[in-house]
Amino acid sequence: MKTKHFSHFHIAGFTYYEGATVFNELKIGTELRLVLEPENKYDPNAVAIYYKDTHLGYVPRNNNSEISKILEMGHEIFGARIQQINQQANPENQIGVMVYVKEKGGMNKKTV
Numbered sequence: 638m639k640t641k642h643f644s645h646f647h648i649a650g651f652t653y654y655e656g657a658t659v660f661n662e663l664k665i666g667t668e669l670r671l672v673l674e675p676e677n678k679y680d681p682n683a684v685a686i687y688y689k690d691t692h693l694g695y696v697p698r699n700n701n702s703e704i705s706k707i708l709e710m711g712h713e714i715f716g717a718r719i720q721q722i723n724q725q726a727n728p729e730n731q732i733g734v735m736v737y738v739k740e741k742g743g744m745n746k747k748t749v
Contacts, residue, residue: 639740640716640738640739640740641738642735642737643704643715643736643737643738644696644700644703644704644735644736645734645735645736646696646697646700646733646734647697647729647730647731647732647733647734648686648693648694648695648729648731648732648734649694649695649696649697649698650694651693651694651728651729651731651732652729653694654691654692654693654694655691655692655693656688656691656693656694656731656732657728658691659688659689659691659693660724663688663719663722663732664719664722665719665720665721665722666718666719667718668716668717668718669686669688669717669718669734670686670717671684671685671687671696671708671715671717671736672686672687673685673708675709680695680698680701682698682702682705682706683696683701683705684696684701684704684705684708693732696734696736714738714741715736715737715738715739716736716737716738717735717736717737718734718735718737719732719734719735720733720734720735721733
């Protein structure tokens with residue numbers, strides 16, 4: 638499957654959620670889930686990041702607007718993977734994430 642880079646960032650709020658409980662399971666390339674949280678009282682565009690059922694934190698506020706809009710409309714075009722792990726960094730900078738747009742299944746090449 639082909640993908641296109643969309644965004645990359647460090648997980649916001651990593652210190653405040655359950656990331657430490659699964660830190661040793663996380664590897665570069667690990668698949669993550671993006672979950673819209675429209676009822677989030679701090680940010681109406683909040684997009685949570687999960688590893689399996691573990692809440693790791695959020696897409697940072699300065700990166701979440703477009704992702705949030707697309708998820709809100711019901712499109713499941715994004716994938717997310719761990720791009721960087723730095724155990725020595727400040728906890729808010731330990732996990733780098735890449736969000737990508739997945740190729741639509743059965744898509745043919747464009748003709749002009």
